[in-house]
Amino acid sequence: MFSPAYLDHNATSPLRPVAFDAMAEALRAGGNPSSVHGAGRKARAFVDKARRQVAALVGARPGDTIFTSGATEANNLAVLGSGRRRILVTAVEHDSVRRAAPQAEVLPVNAEGVLDLAALEAALAASAEPALVAVMLANNETGVVQPIGDVVRLARAAGALVHCDAVQGVGKVPVDFQALGVDYLSLSAHKFGGPTGVGALIVRSGVPLSPDRLGGGQEANRRAGTENVGGIAGFGAAAAEAMTPLNVTGLRDELEIAIAKIDSRIRFYGAGATRLGTTSCFAMPGVTAETQVMALDLAGVCISAGAACSSGKVQRSPVLTAMGVPADEAASAIRVSLGWNSHRADIERLIEAWQSLYIRVTKSDISHTSSRARAA
Ligand code: PMP
Numbered sequence: 391m392f393s394p395a396y397l398d399h400n401a402t403s404p405l406r407p408v409a410f411d412a413m414a415e416a417l418r419a420g421g422n423p424s425s426v427h428g429a430g431r432k433a434r435a436f437v438d439k440a441r442r443q444v445a446a447l448v449g450a451r452p453g454d455t456i457f458t459s460g461a462t463e464a465n466n467l468a469v470l471g472s473g474r475r476r477i478l479v480t481a482v483e484h485d486s487v488r489r490a491a492p493q494a495e496v497l498p499v500n501a502e503g504v505l506d507l508a509a510l511e512a513a514l515a516a517s518a519e520p521a522l523v524a525v526m527l528a529n530n531e532t533g534v535v536q537p538i539g540d541v542v543r544l545a546r547a548a549g550a551l552v553h554c555d556a557v558q559g560v561g562k563v564p565v566d567f568q569a570l571g572v573d574y575l576s577l578s579a580h581k582f583g584g585p586t587g588v589g590a591l592i593v594r595s596g597v598p599l600s601p602d603r604l605g606g607g608q609e610a611n612r613r614a615g616t617e618n619v620g621g622i623a624g625f626g627a628a629a630a631e632a633m634t635p636l637n638v639t640g641l642r643d644e645l646e647i648a649i650a651k652i653d654s655r656i657r658f659y660g661a662g663a664t665r666l667g668t669t670s671c672f673a674m675p676g677v678t679a680e681t682q683v684m685a686l687d688l689a690g691v692c693i694s695a696g697a698a699c700s701s702g703k704v705q706r707s708p709v710l711t712a713m714g715v716p717a718d719e720a721a722s723a724i725r726v727s728l729g730w731n732s733h734r735a736d737i738e739r740l741i742e743a744w745q746s747l748y749i750r751v752t753k754s755d756i757s758h759t760s761s762r763a764r765a766a
Contacts, residue, residue, distance in 0.1 A: 394690045394691060394692050395690060395691045395692065395735070395736035395737075395739040395740055396692045396731075396732075396736065397691060397692060397693050397726045397727060397728060397732065397736055397737075397740055398692045398693055398694050398725075398727055399581070399668060399727040399728055399729030399730075399732070400530050400531075400533075400558060400581065400668075400669060400694075400725060400727035401694055401727070402580045402581070402586060403561075403580060403581060403582055403583045403729040403730060403731075404583065404729075404730075404731055405583060405584070405585060405624070405628075406583035406584070406627070406628050406631055406730065408627045408628065408630070408631050409579075409583055409584050409585060409624035409625070409627045409628040409631075410624065411627070412436075412623040412624050412626065412627035413585060413620045413621065413623055413624035413627075415436075415623065416433070416436040416619050416620045416622075416623035416624075417619070417620040419432050419433065419436070420433070421433035421619070422616055423436075423437050423608075423616070423617050423619060424606065424608065424616070433619050436619055436622065436623045436626075437457070437617050437619060437622050437623075438452075439623075439626055440457075440622045440623050440625055440626025440627075440629075441455050441457070441622075441626070442626075443625075443626035443627070443629045443630045444577070444590055444625060444626055444629045445592070446629070446630075446633070447560065447561070447565070447629040447630075447632055447633060448556070448560060448565045448566065448567045448575060448577065448592060449565070449566035449567050449568050449569065450567040450568070450575070450592045451595070453595070453610075454567075454592050454593055454594060454595055455590050455591075455592055456590060456591045456592075456593060456609045456610075456612050456613050457588065457589075457590055457609060457613065457617055457618070457622050457625075458588075458589050458590060458591055458613060459587055459588065459589065459618070460578050460579075460580075460586070460587055460588060460589040461484075461486065461555065461557045461576045461577060461578035461581075461589040462486040462589075463589065463591075463602075464576035464577070464578075464589050464590060464591035465484065465486040465487045465490060465524075465553075465555055465576050466486060466490045466602060467591050467599070467601075467602050467613070468522075468524075468553045468574035468576065468591055468593075468599075469487055469490040469491050469522065469524060469553065470490055470491075470600075470602055471598070471599045471600045471601065471602060472522045472551055472553070472573075472574070472597075472598060472599070473598045473600060474520060474521055474522035474550075474551060475519070476495075476517060476519045476520070476521040476522070477491040477493070477494040477495070477521060477522045477523075477524065478494060478495050478497055478510065478513050478514070478521050478522070478523045478524070478550075479491060479494045479495075479496060479497065479523075479524045479525075480496070480497050480499060480505050480524070480525050480526065480536070481496050481497065481498055481499050481708070481712035482499050482503055482526070482529050482531075482534075482708070482709045482712050482713075483524060483525075483526055483555065484526065484530060484555055484557070486555075487524050487526070487553075487555055491524070494524070495513055497509050497510055497513060498712070499712050499713060500713075501662075501713055501714050502534060502660050502661075502662045502663035502713070503529060503532050503534035503659065503660045503663060503709065503712070503713045504534060504536065504537065504663045505525060505536050505537065505541065507537065507540050507541075507544065510523065510541065510544055511544050514544060514545065514547075514548035514550060515548070520548075520549045520550055520551075521545075521548070521550040521551075522550065522551045522552075522553060523541060523545045523550050523551070523552050523553070524552075524553040524554075524555070525538060525541045525552065525553075525554060525555075526554065526555040526556070526557075526558070527554055527555065527556040527557075527558065527559035527560075527565065527570075528556075528558040528559040528562075528563070528665075528666050528669075529558065529660070529709060530557070530558050530709075531659075531669075531671055531707060531709040531710070531723075531725055532659045532660035532665065532669060532671045532709060532710075532713075532725075533558070533660060533665040533666035533667075533668065533669025533670070533671070533727075534660035534663045534664070534665055535559070535563075535663070535664040535665060535666065538552075538554055538570050538571075538572065539570070539571070542570065542571040542572060546571075551573045551574070551597065552571075552572040552573050552574070553572065553573065553574040553575075553576070554570060554572040554574070554575050554576070555576045556575050556576060556577055557576060557577055557578045557581050557589075558581060558666065558669075559666065560577045560578075560581065560582060560632070561581065561582025561583065561628070561629075561632035561636070561729075561730070562582065562636055562666050562667075562668050562729070563635075563666060563667075564635065567592050567594075572594075573593070573594045573597045574591060574592065574593055574594070574597070574599075575591070575592040576589065576590070576591055576592075577589055577590050577592075579621070579624065579625035579628060579629075582628060582629075582632045582729065582730065583628040583631065583632065583729070583730050584621075584624050584625040584627075584628035584629070585620075585621045585624040585625065587618065587621055588618055588621035588622055588624070588625045589625075590625070591613075593612070599612055601613060601614060603615065631730075632730070636667075636668065636729070636730060637667075638667060638668055638728040638729070638732050639667025639668075641728060641732060641733075641734060641737050642667055642668060642669070642670050642726075642728060643667075644734075644737060645670055645726065645737045645740065645741065646658050646661070646670055646672075648737075648741045649670075649672060649741070649744070652741075652744070652745050652748055653674075653675070653748065655675065656672050656673070656674075656675075657672065657673070658670055658671065658672050659671040659672065659710060659713060659715065659723065660713070668727055668728045668729060668732075669725065669726070669727045669728075670725070670726045670727075671710075671723055671724070671725045671726075672723065672724065673719050673720070673722035673723040673724070674722055674724070674744070674747070674748060674751070675719075675722065676722065676751065677722055677747070677748075677751050678721055678722055679695030679721060679722055679723055679724050680695055681747075682695070682722075682724050682744070682747065683695050683724065685743065685747045686740065686743050686744065686747070689739070689742075689743035689746075690739065690743075691736075691739055691740045691743050693724055693725065693726050693727075693740065694724065694725050694727075695723070695724055695725070706720055706721060707720050707723060710723055726740065
């Protein structure tokens with residue numbers, strides 16, 4: 391059977407077999423973790439085990455780990471539940487942070503997509519009202535990593551709390567909640583081989599958090615609703631496997647070298663900053679991202695145009711816009727993202743398909759230009 395070269399891990403990583411098996415086992419067992427009978431206790435054991443596995447992956451305490459329906463919910467919960475009315479966010483945060491705090495003050499990033507720390511310091515100093523600062527660990531479009539240690543240092547000095555959306559970093563680079571020193575940390579199972587629809591918010595003990603839904607006392611009264619036992623079990627199994635670090639940076643670099651050989655003008659967004667070794671974002675001059683995604687899909691290669699989370703809508707990337715990339719160039723930017731099951735063959739297929747589109751387009755450009763030249 392022909393299987394596509396799947397290079398869209400920042401959207402969703404394929405489910406790891408261990409996660410599938412753990413889910414099947416938990417779903418087969420059934421039961422409600424809040425029931426006191428044997429079936430309930432069995433379900434509770436799946437949730438408790440997963441809580442330990444997920445907490446271990448990010449150096450957190452199991453008791454500080456709240457299961458949610460994904461990182462969108464985790465981000466909403468932190469941003470809306472911190473009790474802070476003054477919120478500072480970077481211009482490259484995910485919509486699940488930006489839209490949860492439409493009143494937030496937006497901090498600029500530089501041309502490489504890195505937060506302007508002087509702007510953060512000035513914003514913190516501009517008001518005595520204690521703030522929540524929301525800064526992501528790594529960007530979903532470019533893979534650019536933010537200086538969280540500096541953010542925490544500046545925020546602490548100003549009495550601010552820090553939320554970190556670590557969705558794109560977890561399972562790809564080591565993430566340690568204690569060492570980062572943030573107050574809230576969001577993660578999502580499906581970005582590193584767990585199932586979709588499950589995530590977690592880690593909350594430092596003693597830090598405020600008001601729940602955003604009311605109901606039963608699940609998750610120590612911090613997130614009401616019967617736990618998604620199957621999904622949580624899969625999340626835990628994926629987390630345990632993700633303790634083994636990924637090593638695909640070499641493949642990403644080979645891809646960029648090959649693309650630069652095809653056209654030396656091509657720029658890799660954020661390449662001047664610290665980036666995840668799993669992500670590459672670049673544009674084919676004059677060809678929309680949509681055209682590239684479709685052409686590559688026909689060639690059996692899955693990649694995405696900017697952020698895939700906006701329901702298949704291809705829209706101008708706010709991330710590249712914030713980095714000062716001109717609108718027409720941003721409209722031609724694609725994102726290639728690798729993960730736990732990426733191989734050299736995937737990259738080779740991508741390079742071949744991308745190059746053949748490039749040649750088709752540049753040849754037709756040349757023939758258009760020469761026919762225009764003849765007509766003139
Ligand atoms: N934050 C970032 C940086 C993301 O990339 C995503 C997923 N696109 C989310 C949050 C939302 O995660 P989920 O799909 O689990 O709601």
